[in-house]
Amino acid sequence: MxxxxxxxxxxxxxxxxxxxxxxxxxxxxxxxxxxxxxxxxxxxxxxxxxxxxxxxxxxxxxxxxxxxxxxxxxxxxxxxxxxxxxxxxxxxxxxxxxxxxxxxxxxxxxxxxxxxxxxxxxxxxxxxxxxxxxxxxxxxxxxxxxxxxxxxxxxxxxxxxxxxxxxxxNPDRPLISDLNQFPYPDRKSLPIEYIESMPMDTPAVLSLDRFCTMQTTRGCPFKCIYCDIPSLARGKWRNRSPEHVLGEMQQLHDEGYRSIYLTDDHFLMQRKRIETICNGIIDKKLGFHWGCEGRVDSVAVEELPLMVKANCTFLAFGVEAGTKKVLDRLKKNQTLEQIEYAVKQAKKDGVETTHGFFLVGSPDETFEDILESFRFAVRLRLDTFSFSRLCAYRGTPLWQEYVERGIIDDERDWHKWFKCSDIDPTILPSEVIQQARIKGYKQLFGYLILRRPIATFRLLRKFGRYMTFSDILRLLWSPFIRKAKTRKPELPEWMVEQGLDSPIRSAF
The missing domain is CATH 3.40.50.280 (Cobalamin-binding domain)
Incomplete structure (x- = not known):
């Protein structure tokens, strides 16, 4: 067929x-x-x-x-x-x-x-x-x-x-137990070369090395309220053997790939496995650099020196917030001390670029809490960072919470996604969140320029290899401008029927 x-x-x-x-x-x-x-x-x-x-x-x-x-x-x-x-x-x-x-x-x-x-x-x-x-x-x-x-x-x-x-x-299928049984992905048939770039609104190319992604594990056992991965993976974490992973890496090396990003939901899960993969990269003299994502509370953080030796140059952490209150509300199940330790170790051990994913606009988060997240980013000495709005998607614990609170009608809203600040009266209004973001970015950029000028210059020089000066300025200026909406914000059906653009809010 x-x-x-x-x-x-x-x-x-x-x-x-x-x-x-x-x-x-x-x-x-x-x-x-x-x-x-x-x-x-x-x-x-x-x-x-x-x-x-x-x-x-x-x-x-x-x-x-x-x-x-x-x-x-x-x-x-x-x-x-x-x-x-x-x-x-x-x-x-x-x-x-x-x-x-x-x-x-x-x-x-x-x-x-x-x-x-x-x-x-x-x-x-x-x-x-x-x-x-x-x-x-x-x-x-x-x-x-x-x-x-x-x-x-x-x-x-x-x-x-x-x-x-x-x-x-029909009944569900059991999860695949043997992830080693399948051939490696077909990266040749599509007439497209994919370029390594930062996940930002303004394009920021990281390299023009031949780039692809790999997946060496599936799933995550943690239960952050904004994430649907645990439910999709049924709370299980499964992995391909180091030998199978190294076989694919050898193939990619031979085909000329020099940049690889591991799309694993949580690569930093098992120390012995990471040791074997990294030692294999070193022993085989595989000539690519690579990056991955992981939790700060993983014991595999102790493997960072070996990962750097194996040419891991990019490491992204899901920091999410700079206050314990918000971390607990998101059920992140990690501490500020664990975050600080992991990022500090990553830089100490030589990871070239550390990235922090932050969320703003969480339930019960105050204006001061948002500013504290920015101040926390300063203390972490991250190289790059993003501060995204918390959103609700069907299949996440947060969506179910909103259903139970009567904010979302699961039967009528299933096909939508929501910025939480547009629908949840316990969250600061979107305009206030934007004000906090602007103030936080000003403080963060000011610190980077005045207190970390050398590191900031190196990062801008890296971007400057593949971006014009005007593109870099646009990138730096983008957090401070209101972007034109490409689509209307999603709202629950009850709000649409009542002609509302935001819920009735409690006093802040």
Whole structure:
């Protein structure tokens, strides 16, 4: 059979590389600042091993938009179309793509997958007649079984589908226990080179080295209220063996990749495993630099010297807040002392760039609490940082809390996501949060310029390799300006019906 694997992106979260930085000249390859679509890259070789032909699409490519894929469907007539996407921000795009392709090929089954699809499988099929099936959870075993049983879908575990107009929700599949059994992802078939960049609103290229992502573990056992990963992974953390990981790294090295980012939800989980991987990188003389994310309370923080020796140059921590009160409210289950120790050790041990993810606009967080998070970032001596608004997504403990408090109607709001400051009366209004952010950024930037001029100069010089002076100024100025909204803020249905733009708030 001929299978189409299509990854659908929100256009707000990728950028075509500026022409002045392009390396490939007249090559047909497109250069995009984004993470590769590792999900469909992982599935493609597995499906081929079952004898099927696979074509991949990534909608970040200018010639892989709806109209181009529609024409390809007309010309090539695939037997199955699979749409993959990450979150609710892409759902309307997925509906549009499905509708267009179903009209073009009404008899071709369309199956979707991804985190949002997994959480909302039944609701999606009731909402969107152009989608035939939802594959829930991991696809490596589900998709081949689905393709082998297109006429007998009731036996495919993890599938939600239609039968005579009724939605059928088959039993869940067990989590895959052996992650070593699958071939390495297909990184060659898409005519796209993905560029290593910072997760910022203004493009900030980190390097023009050949870049890709890897996943060496799955899941996270912790239960932060804003995260859906524990529910999707059923609270389990699973890993590929060091030998399997090193085999893929050797392949990437041989293919010329010189920058790798590990997309693991929590890489810093098991010391012995990290030791084996890092020693393997050193012994094999693998010539790439790499980065990862992890929790500050991991015992594997003690492996940072070895990680640096193995050329780990980027380490991101989920700091979230600079007060114990807010950390506890988010159920982060870590202390300020653990955060300070981990970041200090990372810099002491030679990690080139440490990044801190912060959240602002949490329940019961005050103006002073937000400023304290900025002051805490100063004390941590982070190289880069982001202060994002807390948001609520279906499948997270925070969403369920809002359902129980009557703020969200799960039956009517399931397809939305919310900035918590727009809907929760226990949170500072968005305007006040922005005022706190501006004040905090001023203090933070002032400190970096006056008290850490050498480190600040080095960071700006690093950005300056791939950014114009005007781009750097725009990057530094972006926290202080109100951005034009590309889309209206999501609001619960009860607020929409009452014509409200914010809830009735308690006094602050």
């Amino acid at each position: 001929k299978i189409y694997l299509i990854y659908i992106r929100d256009e707000d979260y990728y950028n075509i590389l500026p022409e002045k930085l392009r390396r490939l000249g007249n090559s047909d390859l497109i250069e995009v600042m984004a993470f590769p679509p590792l999900g469909i890259q992982t599935l493609a070789p597995i499906i081929r091993n079952y004898g099927h032909k696979v074509t991949m699409f990534d909608t970040c490519h200018p010639q892989m938009k709806e109209e181009h894929i529609e024409q390809a469907v007309k010309d090539e007539k695939p037997d199955v179309i699979a749409l993959s996407f990450l979150s609710t921000t892409c759902y309307l795009l997925v509906k549009s793509m499905a509708q267009r392709l179903k009209k073009t090929a009404p008899k071709t089954p369309i199956i979707i997958g991804g985190a949002f699809a997994t959480v909302n499988a039944v609701k999606i099929l009731k909402d969107t007649p152009y989608i035939d099936c939802v594959g829930r959870g991991e696809g490596e075993e589900l998709i081949p079984e689905y393709l082998d049983n297109l006429d007998n879908l009731k036996i495919v575990s993890g599938l939600t589908w239609r039968s005579n107009g009724e939605v059928v929700h």
